[in-house]
Amino acid sequence: MTLLSLLEKKWLRQAASSPAHFQSLLRRRRKGEPLQYIIGTQPFGPLNLRVRPPILIPRPETEHWAIQLADRIQNRPRRTLLDLGTGSGCISLLLTHLCPALSAHAVDVNPAAVELANENALLCSIDRFQAFQADFLHQDFPSHPSLSPPYDILVSNPPYIPLAEYLTLSDDVKKYEDPRALLGGNSGLDFYHAIARLAVRERFLSPDAIIALEVGHNQADAVSAILQSAKLRTDVWPDPWGIPRTIFAYR
Amino acid sequence: MLFFRPWIRPTLRSFSTFSARLQQQDGSRILRVVQRLIDERETTRSQISQDMSTPEDIARLRKLKESEPLQEAWDEWTEANKNLEDLKPLLSDPDPSMRSLASEEYESLDETRNNLLQNTFPSLLVPPSTTASLSALVELKSGAGGIESSLFLAELLRMYLRFATNSSFKSTIVAENENDGGGTKDAIVEIKGEGAYDAFRWESGVHRVQRVPATDSAGRVHTSTVAVIVLPLLEEKDAEKEELFSMSDVKIEVMRARGAGGQHVNKTESAVRLTHIPSGITVSMQDERSQHQNKRRAFQVLTARLMDQKITREIAERRATRNNLVKSADRSEKIRTYNYPQERVTDHRIGMSLRNLTSVMEGDALHDFISALKKDHEETQVEDMLRETEG
Ligand SMILES: C[S@@+](CC[C@H](N)C(=O)[O-])C[C@H]1O[C@@H](n2cnc3c(N)ncnc32)[C@H](O)[C@@H]1O
Numbered sequence: 001m002t003l004l005s006l007l008e009k010k011w012l013r014q015a016a017s018s019p020a021h022f023q024s025l026l027r028r029r030r031k032g033e034p035l036q037y038i039i040g041t042q043p044f045g046p047l048n049l050r051v052r053p054p055i056l057i058p059r060p061e062t063e064h065w066a067i068q069l070a071d072r073i074q075n076r077p078r079r080t081l082l083d084l085g086t087g088s089g090c091i092s093l094l095l096t097h098l099c100p101a102l103s104a105h106a107v108d109v110n111p112a113a114v115e116l117a118n119e120n121a122l123l124c125s126i127d128r129f130q131a132f133q134a135d136f137l138h139q140d141f142p143s144h145p146s147l148s149p150p151y152d153i154l155v156s157n158p159p160y161i162p163l164a165e166y167l168t169l170s171d172d173v174k175k176y177e178d179p180r181a182l183l184g185g186n187s188g189l190d191f192y193h194a195i196a197r198l199a200v201r202e203r204f205l206s207p208d209a210i211i212a213l214e215v216g217h218n219q220a221d222a223v224s225a226i227l228q229s230a231k232l233r234t235d236v237w238p239d240p241w242g243i244p245r246t247i248f249a250y251r
Numbered sequence: 252m253l254f255f256r257p258w259i260r261p262t263l264r265s266f267s268t269f270s271a272r273l274q275q276q277d278g279s280r281i282l283r284v285v286q287r288l289i290d291e292r293e294t295t296r297s298q299i300s301q302d303m304s305t306p307e308d309i310a311r312l313r314k315l316k317e318s319e320p321l322q323e324a325w326d327e328w329t330e331a332n333k334n335l336e337d338l339k340p341l342l343s344d345p346d347p348s349m350r351s352l353a354s355e356e357y358e359s360l361d362e363t364r365n366n367l368l369q370n371t372f373p374s375l376l377v378p379p380s381t382t383a384s385l386s387a388l389v390e391l392k393s394g395a396g397g398i399e400s401s402l403f404l405a406e407l408l409r410m411y412l413r414f415a416t417n418s419s420f421k422s423t424i425v426a427e428n429e430n431d432g433g434g435t436k437d438a439i440v441e442i443k444g445e446g447a448y449d450a451f452r453w454e455s456g457v458h459r460v461q462r463v464p465a466t467d468s469a470g471r472v473h474t475s476t477v478a479v480i481v482l483p484l485l486e487e488k489d490a491e492k493e494e495l496f497s498m499s500d501v502k503i504e505v506m507r508a509r510g511a512g513g514q515h516v517n518k519t520e521s522a523v524r525l526t527h528i529p530s531g532i533t534v535s536m537q538d539e540r541s542q543h544q545n546k547r548r549a550f551q552v553l554t555a556r557l558m559d560q561k562i563t564r565e566i567a568e569r570r571a572t573r574n575n576l577v578k579s580a581d582r583s584e585k586i587r588t589y590n591y592p593q594e595r596v597t598d599h600r601i602g603m604s605l606r607n608l609t610s611v612m613e614g615d616a617l618h619d620f621i622s623a624l625k626k627d628h629e630e631t632q633v634e635d636m637l638r639e640t641e642g
Contacts, residue, residue, distance in 0.1 A: 006429065008519070011540060034517050036540075043541035057517045060542045067543060161514055173517050182514050217511040240505040240542065241512055 008035055015039045034172050045070075045094045049120050054178035055113050058090040061239040062157055062214060065246040066091050068237060069212050070098040073153065077101060080148070084136045084156035084195065085109075087181060089117030089129070091155050096128050103128035105147060109135045110180065137194050142204055150206040154199070157214040158191030160184040188216055192223045196230040199249075211249040220244035278368040280637045285372055289325050292318050324371045331363050376636060377629040382562065385448035386484040388425075388555045389440045394457065396475020401434030403460040403589075404477045406612060408438055411454070414617050420444035425548055426538045439552065441484065448483045453624035455481045456586030463592070472592060480582060482555035483562060495557040502526040505542065506535075525549045532556050587620075596620075601627050 012029060015038070016022035028038050036042045036057045042049055044058045045067050051057050073079065078101045083092035086106035096104045108114050108131065117131035132146045142149065161182045166174070173182070184190050192213065198204055199211060211232065215223045224234045224247055232249040239245035295311050303312065338360070341353035391408060393400035408424075415422040426439040442451060458477045463470050485493065506522035522537035523545040534556070536549040587598045589608060596611045597604040598620050610616040 007537060010427075010429070010538075011519075035519055036517070039540075043539065043544055045541070045543050056514070059513055059517070060520060061513050063541060063543055157514075159514070165511075165515070169515060173515070177517065214513065216513060217515070239512060240503070241509050243512055245513065 011035065011039065032171050032175065034176055037176060042088075044088075044090045045098070047090075047094055047097060047120075047124050049088050049090055049093070050116065050123060051088055052116065053176050054181070055110070055116050056087045056177055056181040058088055061241075061243075061245050062091060063094075064240050065212065065214065065237055066094045066155075067098075068246075069155070069248075070095055073102070073210075074099050079103075079152040081105070081153040081155065082147070082149075082151040083107070084154070085158050085181070085191075086117045086131055087113050087157075089120045089131060091157060093117070093120055093124060093126055093129060095153075095155070096126050097124060102153075104130070105151075106131040107134040107136060107144075109133065110178065113181075136198070137191070142198065142201055149204045150209070151204070152206050152209050154195070154205060154209060154211045155213070156191070156195060158184065158195065160188045160191065160214070160216040160219060162186060162188035162216075184216075187222075188219060189222055189226065192219075192226050196226050196232075199227070199232065200230045207251065209251070211247075213247045213249070214245060215247055217243050220247065223247050281368065281372050281376070281633075284376060284637060285321065285325060285328075288318065288321060292322060321372075321375045324367055324375060328364065328367050331360050331367070335360050335364075373630070373633050376633045378632060378636070380449055382448050382452075382483055384445050386420075386444060387442040387448040387451045388482040388484045388552060389442060389451055389454070390437070390480040390482065391435075391440075392437045392478045392480075393430075393435070394476035394478050396460075396473060398430060398432045398434060398466070399460070399462075399464045399473055400475040400477055401430035401432070401436055402464075403434070403458075403475060404438065405435040407458060407477055407479070408435060408440065410612055410617060411440060411442075411451075414615070414621075415440075415442050415447070417615055417618075418444075418447075418450060420447045420450075425551075426536060441551075443484070448481070449625075450621060451481045452483075453481075453621055453628070454479050455582055456584050457582075458587050458589065459585050460589045461591060462589075476585075478582070482552075482559045484551070484555050485558060490554045490558075493558065493561070495554055495561065496527055496529075500528050501553070502528060503546065506537070521545050523549050525553055527553055527557070530557065530560070598624070600624065 008029065009026070012025045012035070013022050016025055025038050029035060034057060036051050037053050040050060040052065042051045042058050044063050049058060073095070076099075079099070081092055081095060081102055081104040083089075083104060083106040086092060086108050089106055092104040092106045096102050106117055106129065108117065111133050114131045114133045117129075121127070121129040121131070130146075134141060134144050134146070141147075159180065159182050161169070161184055163183060163186055165188070166179070166183055169182075192215075195211075195213065199209075205211075211227070213223060213227075220236050224236065227234050227247060227249045232251060235248040236244045237246040237248060292315065295314050299308050299311050335357065338353055338357055341349060342357065344350050344353065389411060391404050393404045396403075412422050421443040423441045423443075424438060425441050426437075428436040428438070430436045456479060458479060459474060460477070461472055461474050464473050467473065502525070504524045504526070505520070506524060509516055509518075509520050519540055521540055521542045521544075522535065523542055524533060524535045525546075526533045532553060534549045534552045536545040536552070539545045539548060586600055587596065589596050589611070591608060594608045595604055595606055596608050596616075601623055603620065603623050605611055605616050605619060607614075607616065611620070
């Protein structure tokens with residue numbers, strides 16, 4: 001078998017407008033460019049999202065837990081949601097799409113991500129969604145003028161890869177995806193501490209708020225502990241490959 | 252260009268033989284059934300209450316409406332018989348011109364009666380299809396014959412897609428595995444639209460191709476096969492109503508190891524496999540780029556397979572209650588041969604041959620096979636019904 005799986009070839013062929021175009025797409029793939037960037041889209045649940053470098057490509061693990069979360073909150077009355085580090089917008093767009101009573105704010109430090117997320121909202125005809133630029137590590141973040149706390153649902157897939165692990169990743173990740181979307185400091189846990197601080201802040205979340213955070217393959221215990229010390233109760237959801245992937249927290 | 256060979260097999264039931272059989276029996280069997288249905292209709296009518304307001308009345312009125320065409324045909328039949336009786340004395344009238352007029356009229360009445368007996372009544376007795384609303388999932392798998400089989404599969408697939416379009420169905424290739432050496436190893440096509448299942452269901456079985464492969468320099472005729480399975484496809488909400496399976500009985504697996512996964516990996520790993528534990532049915536799906544979509548597709552296929560089993564089971568039960576041993580459809584049975592050297596396609600179930608293979612593969616002659624098979628099926632149903640009322 002060649003480097004490219006037959007399936008990838010088929011998808012590239014479907015995306016190509018001519019045989020010559022197909023050959024040029026194949027060449028890009030051989031050089032290591034991620035398939036999703038070449039095709040320019042990634043299905044995410046029932047949505048088809050636009051993707052472009054260097055904004056993080058939505059992962060199947062994320063798709064899985066976001067759908068699981070949607071099942072839980074689907075029939076609740078009107079709710080507001082905040083998505084920290086929204087990237088392509090995938091998580092909060094899927095949730096607003098599946099839950100008619102939900103409206104979402106999404107932030108990202110990268111203006112290109114904010115632009116892409118809003119573009120995707122337009123593409124999917126979702127108007128209960130608004131992305132804006134903000135740095136949620138910054139101490140003034142909670143008083144950002146575009147935010148309207150308290151929020152009922154907090155979701156995030158924050159950068160969680162420790163620096164040492166990042167260096168060992170394959171080129172299609174390292175060369176094409178934004179390091180700021182992936183690097184979670186030396187321990188990989190920096191962003192979870194920041195999120196826990198937000199969660200305990202007066203009136204930032206509503207009293208019965210729920211929180212769902214994606215974590216790295218060996219971080220479930222550490223992140224659960226961080227959230228528990230913020231007086232939250234936690235459940236761990238496994239991903240389809242059996243890896244503890246999502247911390248579900250509530251008061 | 253198109254000819255039937257109705258006498259090729261003894262099991263054959265073409266329309267003409269069916270009618271011939273009916274005539275032999277003086278149509279008495281069919282008339283008995285019609286008479287019974289008309290009596291039932293009278294009973295239903297007498298049960299309707301004065302103000303026609305109860306829910307039962309509504310059901311009764313619907314039943315009356317449904318059997319209206321049969322009543323009309325029956326009225327024509329009794330009328331024709333009465334006229335015939337009235338005519339009889341005139342056949343021996345002393346006036347020759349009166350006699351000749353009477354005999355002309357007699358012939359015309361006789362024709363009316365025959366037509367009612369041979370065509371109208373049988374077609375009205377065909378029970379309405381219980382699967383009429385269903386769409387179809389058509390699975391094609393290459394069998395004996397290696398690459399030749401894969402090449403032929405790709406051609407059959409094109410034939411089906413064209414047939415679907417011509418019949419105003421919407422088709423989507425749900426899964427397709429190409430063969431390295433050319434052709435298609437296997438494929439699944441979704442055919443959407445009312446009546447799609449009833450149109451395609453007769454394609455289930457083994458299709459055999461006989462021809463000289465391009466690769467055979469000696470020019471020998473090879474025989475290869477492709478297996479076709481046609482499954483009933485339900486709308487998602489209808490599938491839930493059928494309660495074909497419970498989620499706790501389905502094991503969902505994702506393919507291949509993904510290492511750390513999550514942000515660490517951006518390879519597309521979307522393949523999904525379902526196992527329905529009670530039946531042992533497994534479905535793998537990998538053609539879509541998202542796991543969610545593959546899962547949805549896989550559940551669609553699983554639902555269709557279970558629905559298929561259910562329909563087969565129901566047919567078997569109905570037959571068992573009737574106590575008659577009709578051979579059930581066997582999916583490993585060779586149903587059709589495409590003979591290229593002789594330019595001929597033969598359907599072995601009804602012994603029907605078309606002398607123009609190209610019009611089957613590239614034109615619309617598949618319609619001819621499918622309508623003949625449909626008709627054959629309807630006639631079998633009527634026969635079953637007759638046997639039942641006698642048995
Ligand atoms: C792992 S990506 C997740 C993207 C998207 N939510 C997903 O699941 O595909 C993390 C995102 O957080 C953003 N980010 C990183 N640091 C941030 C910060 N301090 N404030 C806001 N966003 C940040 C990155 O730009 C990136 O888009």
